Amino acid sequence: MTDIIHFNQVGYRYPGGKDVLSDVTFSLGRGEMAFVTGSSGAGKTTLLRLVGLLCKPTRGQVMVDDVNLASLKNGDIAPFRQRIGMVFQNFNLLYDRTVFDNVALPLVIRGFAYSDVQRRVRAALDAVGLLNREKSSPLTLSGGEQQRVGIARAIVSKPALILADEPTGNLDPEMSKEVMKLFERFNQVGVSVLIATHALHLIVHMPHRIIHLDGGKITARRPRTPVLSDLPPFPGEDSRGR
Amino acid sequence: MAAEESLQVQPLPLMQRLTQEHTRVFFFSLGKLGRNPVGTLLTALVIGVALALPAGMHVLTQNLSKISYSWQDSLQLSLFLKDSVSTERGAALAREIRGRPGVQATRYISREQSLAEFRSQSGFGDALDVLQDNPLPAVIAVTPERGRNKLQVEVLLGELTRLPEVDLAKLDQKWLERLYAILGIIDRAVFIVGLLLGIAVVVTVGNTIRLDIEARREEISVMKLIGAPDSFIRRPFLYTGFWYGLAGSVFALVLVLAGTLALSGPSETLASLYDSSFTLSGLSFGSSLLLLLTGIVLGWIGAWITVWRHLADIQPQ
Numbered sequence: 001m002t003d004i005i006h007f008n009q010v011g012y013r014y015p016g017g018k019d020v021l022s023d024v025t026f027s028l029g030r031g032e033m034a035f036v037t038g039s040s041g042a043g044k045t046t047l048l049r050l051v052g053l054l055c056k057p058t059r060g061q062v063m064v065d066d067v068n069l070a071s072l073k074n075g076d077i078a079p080f081r082q083r084i085g086m087v088f089q090n091f092n093l094l095y096d097r098t099v100f101d102n103v104a105l106p107l108v109i110r111g112f113a114y115s116d117v118q119r120r121v122r123a124a125l126d127a128v129g130l131l132n133r134e135k136s137s138p139l140t141l142s143g144g145e146q147q148r149v150g151i152a153r154a155i156v157s158k159p160a161l162i163l164a165d166e167p168t169g170n171l172d173p174e175m176s177k178e179v180m181k182l183f184e185r186f187n188q189v190g191v192s193v194l195i196a197t198h199a200l201h202l203i204v205h206m207p208h209r210i211i212h213l214d215g216g217k218i219t220a221r222r223p224r225t226p227v228l229s230d231l232p233p234f235p236g237e238d239s240r241g242r
Numbered sequence: 243m244a245a246e247e248s249l250q251v252q253p254l255p256l257m258q259r260l261t262q263e264h265t266r267v268f269f270f271s272l273g274k275l276g277r278n279p280v281g282t283l284l285t286a287l288v289i290g291v292a293l294a295l296p297a298g299m300h301v302l303t304q305n306l307s308k309i310s311y312s313w314q315d316s317l318q319l320s321l322f323l324k325d326s327v328s329t330e331r332g333a334a335l336a337r338e339i340r341g342r343p344g345v346q347a348t349r350y351i352s353r354e355q356s357l358a359e360f361r362s363q364s365g366f367g368d369a370l371d372v373l374q375d376n377p378l379p380a381v382i383a384v385t386p387e388r389g390r391n392k393l394q395v396e397v398l399l400g401e402l403t404r405l406p407e408v409d410l411a412k413l414d415q416k417w418l419e420r421l422y423a424i425l426g427i428i429d430r431a432v433f434i435v436g437l438l439l440g441i442a443v444v445v446t447v448g449n450t451i452r453l454d455i456e457a458r459r460e461e462i463s464v465m466k467l468i469g470a471p472d473s474f475i476r477r478p479f480l481y482t483g484f485w486y487g488l489a490g491s492v493f494a495l496v497l498v499l500a501g502t503l504a505l506s507g508p509s510e511t512l513a514s515l516y517d518s519s520f521t522l523s524g525l526s527f528g529s530s531l532l533l534l535l536t537g538i539v540l541g542w543i544g545a546w547i548t549v550w551r552h553l554a555d556i557q558p559q
Contacts, residue, residue, distance in 0.1 A: 110253045110469075
């Protein structure tokens with residue numbers, strides 16, 4: 001399995017500030033799903049921001065989809081981001097547009113024909129169970145539904161990689177499980193998924209790799225396990241799996 | 243599966259994509275302005291007034307030029323003949339001069355006619371009785387052909403001056419030259435006012451777009467997050483500038499037209515008092531087109547400068 005993300009001794013320091021990430025080395029294979037965990041301030045979001053080119057590493061090398069991100073010029077950043085689906089804790093939807101328009105945006109940006117846009121947006125909304133809400137305003141949706149709109153927008157252009165930063169942070173437990181299942185479904189059709197979350201209780205029983213960050217360093221890793229009963233214990237997991 | 247479908251469905255070819263995108267933004271930006279009609283109208287009105295001022299001044303100078311041109315047509319050369327030239331020779335000379343190229347008409351005024359005219363018009367009739375001789379020379383009034391420019395008239399004047407019967411030849415156009423100088427100043431003033439108000443239009447549009455950018459900061463940030471290039475984000479704002487410029491210049495056209503209509507009656511009344519058939523002209527088709535184009539270009543420039551300055555400040559978080 002080739003890697004879609006490869007971090008090699010990556011560090012990031014805020015200008016004039018402290019190190020947020022130090023010597024982070026890890027890879028995400030193509031078609032793999034993995035979680036980045038850690039407490040607030042551990043560096044999870046920064047790690048995802050580095051992958052999405054929302055900031056640049058102060059040390060080390062980040063490769064995404066065979067592209068060395070340091071080699072990208074300013075004009076290459078937007079086309080690069082079009083290749084990634086991003087999902088956010090606060091949904092980042094456009095509230096003056098309909099659900100359909102929000103999901104269609106990545107395709108409109110890339111210049112797809114309207115007929116293709118309609119077909120693919122409806123397919124994406126169908127995949128997240130919101131086909132009947134395409135004409136609604138996101139303001140009329142629940143938090144879980146808004147997050148599903150965000151996920152539909154992330155998958156509509158069929159990216160090879162989805163990044164999700166605390167996608168369940170604003171959702172209730174039931175909706176959080178639903179959202180995680182959605183990510184697993186997309187992963188099952190070959191999409192690589194990297195999710196930053198501090199909701200350990202949601203993921204410890206999932207058979208995916210976990211990379212644990214503490215103070216900007218990787219302090220623990222749990223390998224992917226195909227059988228749930230083989231899951232080893234993980235730092236932070238209590239006796240109830242929470 | 244994803245790879246299979248991505249092979250089937252690809253973005254449109256560049257030209258088709260640009261056509262589709264520009265059509266979309268064309269109507270999207272228009273619709274966005276239409277959803278805020280009061281704000282849009284006020285901005286367009288400000289732009290309209292700013293454009294109408296230089297356009298109105300341009301109309302004024304055009305009309306003054308038209309008047310002065312008709313005055314130039316009535317220019318006459320006055321040839322003062324030597325006292326030794328007889329009345330018969332003077333009249334014959336007037337006929338000879340009328341046959342010259344560049345001359346439309348001549349009129350011979352004998353010494354006696356000159357004196358009679360002066361006596362009746364000057365109010366110094368009694369004073370003339372004191373004089374033993376008629377001090378006034380005979381004059382041939384020469385009207386150059388219509389459309390002759392100043393240089394051609396001056397060449398004609400030089401030729402006529404050299405005639406042996408002519409004592410003095412005079413082209414009294416100082417007052418016209420002064421008028422032209424005044425028109426020149428007004429023309430320059432129109433240019434300066436136009437330049438300043440053009441800057442005002444750019445600033446007005448720029449400021450309106452800046453507020454729009456601020457209001458849509460989050461939207462822009464989200465668009466950057468999902469991979470929208472600057473050209474995609476910039477486009478609606480540039481079209482907004484285009485619409486503001488177009489609406490403003492249409493307002494300006496209406497204002498100038500209204501002003502012309504309001505002044506045409508009084509100006510014709512004034513002209514009739516001077517036995518003139520002068521009518522006030524508005525903006526020509528070409529000038530109207532230029533005004534529309536100027537408004538659009540200024541609106542676009544204002545939008546471009548603002549978007550260029552502020553878009554880079556917004557980075558996705």
